[in-house]
Amino acid sequence: MTNNTFFRTKRTVNFRSFRKLSIASSMILALTASYATDVFAAPQKAEGRILVGTQAGLSDNELDKILKPHGGKAIGHIRQINLHVVQVPPQAEEAVARALTKNPHVKFAEPDMLVEAEQIPDDPNYASAWHLPKIQAPTAWDNSQGSGVIIAILDTGVDASHPDLAGNLVAGWNPVSGNTDTSDVYGHGTKVAGSAAAMANNGVGVVGVAGSARIMPIRITNDPTGYAYWSNIANGLTWAADHGAQVANISYEATSSSSIASAAQYLRSKGGVTVVAAGNSSTDPGYSDSPYMISVSATDSNDAKASWSNFGYFVDVAAPGVSIWTTTNGGGYGAVSGTSFASPVTAGVVALMMAANPSLPPATLEQVLENTATDLGDAGWDTAYGYGRVNAAAAVQTALQTQAADTQAPSTSITSPSSGSKVAGVATVSVSANDNVGVTRVELYAAGKLVASDTTAPFGFSWDTTAQADGATSLVAYAYDAAGNKGISSNVSVTVDNIPDVADTLAPTVQISNPVNGAKLIGTNITINVNASDNVGVTRTTCAVDGQVLGISSSATLKCTWNIKKVAAGIHNISATAEDAAGNKSTTSIQVTK
Numbered sequence: 001m002t003n004n005t006f007f008r009t010k011r012t013v014n015f016r017s018f019r020k021l022s023i024a025s026s027m028i029l030a031l032t033a034s035y036a037t038d039v040f041a042a043p044q045k046a047e048g049r050i051l052v053g054t055q056a057g058l059s060d061n062e063l064d065k066i067l068k069p070h071g072g073k074a075i076g077h078i079r080q081i082n083l084h085v086v087q088v089p090p091q092a093e094e095a096v097a098r099a100l101t102k103n104p105h106v107k108f109a110e111p112d113m114l115v116e117a118e119q120i121p122d123d124p125n126y127a128s129a130w131h132l133p134k135i136q137a138p139t140a141w142d143n144s145q146g147s148g149v150i151i152a153i154l155d156t157g158v159d160a161s162h163p164d165l166a167g168n169l170v171a172g173w174n175p176v177s178g179n180t181d182t183s184d185v186y187g188h189g190t191k192v193a194g195s196a197a198a199m200a201n202n203g204v205g206v207v208g209v210a211g212s213a214r215i216m217p218i219r220i221t222n223d224p225t226g227y228a229y230w231s232n233i234a235n236g237l238t239w240a241a242d243h244g245a246q247v248a249n250i251s252y253e254a255t256s257s258s259s260i261a262s263a264a265q266y267l268r269s270k271g272g273v274t275v276v277a278a279g280n281s282s283t284d285p286g287y288s289d290s291p292y293m294i295s296v297s298a299t300d301s302n303d304a305k306a307s308w309s310n311f312g313y314f315v316d317v318a319a320p321g322v323s324i325w326t327t328t329n330g331g332g333y334g335a336v337s338g339t340s341f342a343s344p345v346t347a348g349v350v351a352l353m354m355a356a357n358p359s360l361p362p363a364t365l366e367q368v369l370e371n372t373a374t375d376l377g378d379a380g381w382d383t384a385y386g387y388g389r390v391n392a393a394a395a396v397q398t399a400l401q402t403q404a405a406d407t408q409a410p411s412t413s414i415t416s417p418s419s420g421s422k423v424a425g426v427a428t429v430s431v432s433a434n435d436n437v438g439v440t441r442v443e444l445y446a447a448g449k450l451v452a453s454d455t456t457a458p459f460g461f462s463w464d465t466t467a468q469a470d471g472a473t474s475l476v477a478y479a480y481d482a483a484g485n486k487g488i489s490s491n492v493s494v495t496v497d498n499i500p501d502v503a504d505t506l507a508p509t510v511q512i513s514n515p516v517n518g519a520k521l522i523g524t525n526i527t528i529n530v531n532a533s534d535n536v537g538v539t540r541t542t543c544a545v546d547g548q549v550l551g552i553s554s555s556a557t558l559k560c561t562w563n564i565k566k567v568a569a570g571i572h573n574i575s576a577t578a579e580d581a582a583g584n585k586s587t588t589s590i591q592v593t594k
Helices: 014-019 060-070 093-100 188-197 230-242 258-269 339-356 362-371 392-401
Strands: 044-054 073-078 083-087 106-115 150-155 214-219 247-250 273-277 293-299 317-320 324-328 332-336 411-416 426-434 439-446 449-454 459-464 471-481 486-488 492-496 509-514 525-533 538-545 548-553 557-563 571-580 585-593
Touching (some): 044 060, 044 258, 060 073, 060 093, 093 106, 150 339, 188 332, 247 339, 258 273, 258 293, 258 439, 273 339, 273 362, 293 339, 317 339, 324 339, 339 392, 362 392, 426 439, 426 471, 439 459, 525 548, 538 557, 548 557
Parallel strands (some): 150 214, 247 273
Antiparallel strands (some): 073 083, 411 426, 426 459, 471 486, 471 492, 509 525, 538 548
């Protein structure tokens, strides 16, 4: 049970609840600026390259079939989140992405964007870390300094020899080169790392918000001007999730990328939290809020929104981002500004909370962070500050007092296909899963065999039914939360029908057993008996006299009565016809005399 004693009542806003349900795909901006007059380069599409998120279980061969009509070719794959880097004809990036989103096996498709990290001038005359007492970090440090928590810094690299960072570094990764070269090519990443976790109590320089946390450098660019691609950010975040990162900081405006959101959800499924900067364009970019990332706007020493800070419905919290004293490339120090630094300040607070209470899942950590923030601007949540400016002391204290026992299993159901459906080829299977804290993964089983596992909502699968014998097959989904609770869906029975039915070209046989051919009729009422048989089944039998139908049956046998009292003397023709479901017919006839 969660202790909500210290929780402030949230503002009730319909759009705020709704925005958690979607992740828009639009462009992102680089996040470093020292003055509101800075000019920001517009994001650029990677020529001839898009990012495609597919349903779990879709094979490489099936993806190739989907891409081929559009001139696309898969050139990279982040398997953990089913994200593909796809080469497409130049200038066709947006058109191909739009077309692919209409395919039922594709979750999303978006251009791979190149985004810029602007360098910020240092301010050597500003030597006061005003932001730490503002967020009450010294009080928080009485209970937590972030020990044992790894913060991944997805940026331009980190100066590994800096005296205020070297002792806190763990092994990192360069997804661009596929190696461990994480040296800082631009200087921005070193500043971000120091804001989050410069070493505490070492007698030199500055201290980060979480001075005892570990720093995992993830260099997402090799460009000396700081540009980075969405694909490398998503790849780096996935790598960090697989190598022990518990908090990830992205000081690029990543809220709007579905690819990065998928990677953030993957980290969240492992108990981690992703923090991103809101941007420095002094505008509302119109982004939807991501339920998998904490977006941070910037404030100054007077708790006012920085003039250049972005705002909007996607903002979750605010944090100090003006003249933040931090580490610089080459072993120095300087004051920097931007939501690039409000973001790692917030990431540091999250690390303090995690260290104080390691049992708290990501959803609870975010809830505590938001509800203990110092309310600024409008009462409750607003577009400038989100839920308020982060308060490290209150967040850590509440985290310590929050019980995280989760015994409630997720609820889950297979929403498509419906029970009784016929399926063939590569079938799409949609699963709904919900939990009081959060679903970490969904597994789909067909006839007791695992089809695939999906860690990113909306949960969907591409099931190759050709590997299954034709006939009735039972589908079931299992949903798991971070505590290991498992929810099980009801079974859905479908019919696999991949083998074409054999065409029925054989007509039924039919005979008239009474009267016999050539019989001389005596009496008034004559009984006509018809019998038919077929390799599949007779669906209709008919008897007629002189072309006039006397009786019809839906079975293989028919008995009808012919009143001959008023029938003229002479020869008469009796016929019988049998028909099967395929429309094959046969007719027999006899002649009788009255």
